[in-house]
Amino acid sequence: MKCAPQLLIVYHSQTSNTERLAIAVEEGARDIVGIEVERLPASGVTAVDLKKCRILVICSPEYFGYMSGAVKELFDRTYEETREFTMGKPYAVVISAGNDGAGALSSIERIAAGYRFRKIQEPIISRGAILLSTLDRCRELGKTLAAGIDFGIY
Numbered sequence: 001m002k003c004a005p006q007l008l009i010v011y012h013s014q015t016s017n018t019e020r021l022a023i024a025v026e027e028g029a030r031d032i033v034g035i036e037v038e039r040l041p042a043s044g045v046t047a048v049d050l051k052k053c054r055i056l057v058i059c060s061p062e063y064f065g066y067m068s069g070a071v072k073e074l075f076d077r078t079y080e081e082t083r084e085f086t087m088g089k090p091y092a093v094v095i096s097a098g099n100d101g102a103g104a105l106s107s108i109e110r111i112a113a114g115y116r117f118r119k120i121q122e123p124i125i126s127r128g129a130i131l132l133s134t135l136d137r138c139r140e141l142g143k144t145l146a147a148g149i150d151f152g153i154y
């Protein structure tokens, strides 16, 4: 039987920008051997996934000054079932935006406050074309989070 992921990376992407960032987070996390890492499209994430993961990384594009509908739908669908289990759950955010990203970030942070998630890293916001340096930051984020699980910090 497959283990529940310790580090769960959820994402939505239409034109692959956010997906590339999410993949980079996953690659960094996989540098830490022995940590269960999973990257799932938001539409495929269940309440059980959210309850069981140790750390949640939320990767969303900015659409119309907000998180993507698929990421919002994940929250809408799982809130009632998970909210008693997610207090203090560590989370981090990665945004891909054309030129801003602030609206997507603030909308995710508002919902994270509802779930009582605990922010453990500063958000990464990619604006415009995906830069190699941003992919490096995403890899570093994944590695840091997975190392935190490995060291027993999370």
Ligand SMILES: Cc1cc2nc3c(=O)[nH]c(=O)nc-3n(C[C@H](O)[C@H](O)[C@H](O)COP(=O)(O)O)c2cc1C
Binding pocket: 012, 013, 014, 015, 016, 017, 018, 019, 061, 062, 063, 064, 065, 066, 096, 097, 098, 099, 100, 101, 128
């Ligand atoms: C429907 C739609 C709405 C968008 N709205 C915004 C926006 O409000 N602010 C912004 O900076 N970029 C906006 N963008 C640009 C996307 O955030 C950007 O292209 C992002 O990298 C897309 O990520 P994806 O390839 O993972 O879907 C929008 C793009 C689409 C398709």
